[in-house]
Amino acid sequence: MTLRQIGVPLAALILFGLFWEWLVWVNGWPNYKMASPSDIWPAFWKFRGLFLEYGWDTLWRTVVGLLLSVVFGVFLGMIMGLSRTMRDALYPLLVGFNAIPKATVVPIIALMFVGQHDMNTILIAFLISFFPIAVSVSIGLSTLEPEYRDILASLGASKFTIFWKIALPKTLPEFFGALKVAVTLAFIGTNLMEIVEPHGRGLGHLFDSGKISADYPLMFAVLIALALMGIVLYYVVVALEKVFAGWAERNPT
Amino acid sequence: MSNLIDIKGVRHAYKTPSGPLPVLDGLELSVPEGGFAAVVGPSGCGKSTLTRLVAGLMKPDAGEVWLHGELVKGPKSTVGMAFQNPVLLEWRTILQNVMLPLEIVDTGMSRKAREDRARHLLDLVGLSGFEDKRPSELSGGMRQRASLCRAIVHKPEVLILDEPFGALDAFTREDLWQTMHKVKAEEPFTGVLITHDLRESIFLADQVIVLSGRPAKTQYVMDVHLTGERDIEMLYTPESADALNTLRQQIRIAQGREAA
Numbered sequence: 001m002t003l004r005q006i007g008v009p010l011a012a013l014i015l016f017g018l019f020w021e022w023l024v025w026v027n028g029w030p031n032y033k034m035a036s037p038s039d040i041w042p043a044f045w046k047f048r049g050l051f052l053e054y055g056w057d058t059l060w061r062t063v064v065g066l067l068l069s070v071v072f073g074v075f076l077g078m079i080m081g082l083s084r085t086m087r088d089a090l091y092p093l094l095v096g097f098n099a100i101p102k103a104t105v106v107p108i109i110a111l112m113f114v115g116q117h118d119m120n121t122i123l124i125a126f127l128i129s130f131f132p133i134a135v136s137v138s139i140g141l142s143t144l145e146p147e148y149r150d151i152l153a154s155l156g157a158s159k160f161t162i163f164w165k166i167a168l169p170k171t172l173p174e175f176f177g178a179l180k181v182a183v184t185l186a187f188i189g190t191n192l193m194e195i196v197e198p199h200g201r202g203l204g205h206l207f208d209s210g211k212i213s214a215d216y217p218l219m220f221a222v223l224i225a226l227a228l229m230g231i232v233l234y235y236v237v238v239a240l241e242k243v244f245a246g247w248a249e250r251n252p253t
Numbered sequence: 254m255s256n257l258i259d260i261k262g263v264r265h266a267y268k269t270p271s272g273p274l275p276v277l278d279g280l281e282l283s284v285p286e287g288g289f290a291a292v293v294g295p296s297g298c299g300k301s302t303l304t305r306l307v308a309g310l311m312k313p314d315a316g317e318v319w320l321h322g323e324l325v326k327g328p329k330s331t332v333g334m335a336f337q338n339p340v341l342l343e344w345r346t347i348l349q350n351v352m353l354p355l356e357i358v359d360t361g362m363s364r365k366a367r368e369d370r371a372r373h374l375l376d377l378v379g380l381s382g383f384e385d386k387r388p389s390e391l392s393g394g395m396r397q398r399a400s401l402c403r404a405i406v407h408k409p410e411v412l413i414l415d416e417p418f419g420a421l422d423a424f425t426r427e428d429l430w431q432t433m434h435k436v437k438a439e440e441p442f443t444g445v446l447i448t449h450d451l452r453e454s455i456f457l458a459d460q461v462i463v464l465s466g467r468p469a470k471t472q473y474v475m476d477v478h479l480t481g482e483r484d485i486e487m488l489y490t491p492e493s494a495d496a497l498n499t500l501r502q503q504i505r506i507a508q509g510r511e512a513a
Binding site for chain 2: 147
């Protein structure tokens with residue numbers, strides 16, 4: 001990390017904040033129309049305890065939901081990637097399921113398991129995010145060039161060995177590409193459920209409280225907190241990608 | 254059985270939605286131990302199918318494939334393969350790529366011995382100093398050299414080369430031909446080379462087999478007796494020109510452009 005790598009994004013962030021503050025001030029907007037950064041800081045400070053507590057809820061629910069979708073998505077992708085019949089059978093089902101706007105599933109799940117806030121939230125985070133993982137893993141496995149298989153198959157290697165030594169690592173770049181999409185989706189899923197559920201917890205619930213009590217700066221503060229958490233989650237995935245699939249990155253030469 | 258590879262009356266058809274597509278019909282091929290056979294023929298005549306048969310990756314509909322007096326029924330670790338696409342594993346270093354077959358085939362070698370062998374082969378093909386590079390850092394010709402090392406690292410009895418130099422530029426290709434001779438001198442193997450390049454076939458092999466158009470049968474077999482030092486000059490002697498002419502004519506017959 002050089003000064004440039006930290007300094008440039010930081011400067012952009014500060015400039016953006018100043019521009020925002022100026023825009024609100026010059027237009028004379030009231031804070032229910034658009035809160036300014038100077039309104040948001042006090043909101044953060046006032047509810048700092050809740051931000052920490054609910055932030056943690058949102059974070060772990062998202063991560064658990066995402067982990068579930070990694071396990072399930074990789075499993076589904078493996079089945080579809082290794083068997084043509086399964087791919088033909090499951091693909092339309094999967095596309096149909098993914099086409100349902102998840103906002104419509106949220107109330108159904110909320111009713112199905114009334115009061116089980118953690119489970120409901122994790123379930124939605126999972127349901128919304130496994131699709132890209134399953135699709136990318138299945139495409140990665142089914143497009144493996146036959147020669148890759150042949151070099152090991154001709155030595156008498158088992159299907160599992162071929163999968164473990166070649167197919168799996170070769171699919172990692174696609175997997176991480178999908179995981180970057182999935183982490184954002186899981187985050188959206190978590191918040192959808194938290195906002196909808198009454199008497200819940202999490203940042204989504206804090207946002208809803210802000211709405212009910214007409215505390216507009218609080219609503220904006222939640223948005224900022226969500227953005228920050230989203231950035232952190234995304235870059236954790238990027239860091240994991242560097243470790244496990246860094247080889248796929250070509251040096252610009 | 255005196256030949257290391259014996260293919261007798263092999264017939265094979267692929268199942269396609271529009272009915273069976275015969276690719277091989279009456280294929281005969283014999284390569285003695287230490288021999289090097291080149292297989293040439295029109296595009297799409299089933300040459301790659303032949304390699305998969307020898308490697309035991311598929312079974313023919315009819316006919317027999319024998320390796321070292323044993324009927325081939327499935328993959329055997331006594332085969333090494335290299336393709337037009339070098340298919341190196343991008344996440345491994347060149348050294349780790351070359352050592353891959355040694356992780357599958359039990360050679361009884363210690364880890365140190367396996368690494369030494371891989372290093373020795375890389376040195377033999379002129380890749381010393383590149384052991385720890387990733388495949389993406391190497392040129393096409395270098396990747397092909399590494400792929401060749403991987404194909405022979407477990408000392409296979411049979412080396413199957415499916416157009417390994419097909420995607421390389423002419424100069425790199427000629428370099429690799431020389432390398433092949435060097436490797437064969439140090440690491441004896443029995444080889445089958447699939448190629449589109451007639452000059453390559455007579456330069457490398459001691460037997461050239463011309464396949465007919467699809468469904469392919471053995472149409473013509475030529476023994477190559479090029480004398481003297483194997484260098485590129487050798488391809489420009491009158492006897493080479495004669496051999497190339499004969500092969501070219503056979504290919505035209507195989508393509509159906511000329512009567513037999």
